[in-house]
Amino acid sequence: MDSVRSDRNGASSRIPTALKILIAGGFGAGKTTMVGSVSEIRPLQTEEILTGVEGADDLGGVESKTTTTVTMDFGRITITEDLQLYLFGTPGQDRFWFLWDELSQGALGAVVLADTRRLADCFPSIDYFEQRGTPFVVAVNCFESEQRFGPDAVGRALDLDQGVPVVLFDAREPVAARNVLIELVEYVARRQLTAAGSR
Amino acid sequence: MRKAHDWLDQDAGPVVRPYAMTQGRVAPSGGEFDLVAFVVATSPETGRGGVLQPEHHAIVAAAWEPISVVELASTLDLSVGVVRVLLGDLRSAGLISMYEPPAASQPHDVDVLKAVVNGLRAL
Numbered sequence: 001m002d003s004v005r006s007d008r009n010g011a012s013s014r015i016p017t018a019l020k021i022l023i024a025g026g027f028g029a030g031k032t033t034m035v036g037s038v039s040e041i042r043p044l045q046t047e048e049i050l051t052g053v054e055g056a057d058d059l060g061g062v063e064s065k066t067t068t069t070v071t072m073d074f075g076r077i078t079i080t081e082d083l084q085l086y087l088f089g090t091p092g093q094d095r096f097w098f099l100w101d102e103l104s105q106g107a108l109g110a111v112v113l114a115d116t117r118r119l120a121d122c123f124p125s126i127d128y129f130e131q132r133g134t135p136f137v138v139a140v141n142c143f144e145s146e147q148r149f150g151p152d153a154v155g156r157a158l159d160l161d162q163g164v165p166v167v168l169f170d171a172r173e174p175v176a177a178r179n180v181l182i183e184l185v186e187y188v189a190r191r192q193l194t195a196a197g198s199r
Numbered sequence: 200m201r202k203a204h205d206w207l208d209q210d211a212g213p214v215v216r217p218y219a220m221t222q223g224r225v226a227p228s229g230g231e232f233d234l235v236a237f238v239v240a241t242s243p244e245t246g247r248g249g250v251l252q253p254e255h256h257a258i259v260a261a262a263w264e265p266i267s268v269v270e271l272a273s274t275l276d277l278s279v280g281v282v283r284v285l286l287g288d289l290r291s292a293g294l295i296s297m298y299e300p301p302a303a304s305q306p307h308d309v310d311v312l313k314a315v316v317n318g319l320r321a322l
Contacts, residue, residue, distance in 0.1 A: 019307070046280065069217070076270070195306070
């Protein structure tokens, strides 16, 4: 963050820091909506090499490596000139785990979007972040203001570790989506302080 | 008689396969580039870079101010993998500097987290 370059005829430009937040959840849970409501959204192509990935399309008889193109939602929020927040709407299918590995490396945290009509859709995301030790919050996207379950009920149904925040919100509302991000960052800070205190 | 390219319409998708721009190379020379590593052009002069393609020039032009790998890919509408290979070429040619993010294991600075929260509140 403090790296300053001063070559190029004495002109100096500070190198910003970019922090990654993953927006995960099942298909149709509102990932694109959330990224779009809180940031300037753009598509991002990642063309990746698949090498004998289990569960990839059957490539029987095809000996060479193959590539797959994955387009994900990418959003940027400029916090200060030196600090940027990147949001990645991650593709939900299992065969894209390799993308998640790179995205979650050094990530600030994740938002797992849940739809109470299809709660099981977000299990793989939760398992993944729990195993990686990536901090996450669960955000229940309330479609058409129909919400039959409170945050506690959702937390119990998902068998979340103690302290993992569960919030209800509307992904279409910029302020609500922003508040989910604030909840996540505050949770990350709390975890960090607890970890520092127990050392 | 059939037209030469009657299959080429809106639905044909990209006509140039992504890795054609890199002559089929899929890994950058000299190591990986993190998604949130920043790129800065060292000089606007790309003439000494040997055989550079339009995409190389586009990267150098976009990197006059520091820009991240992921922003480059999104801005130039190139896939991240292709951008990485092209960045490897440019680094070998001494036309860009790379600034990798801090080590992943490092916890995030609490002051940075506070700044993020304040920044989000101000949106």
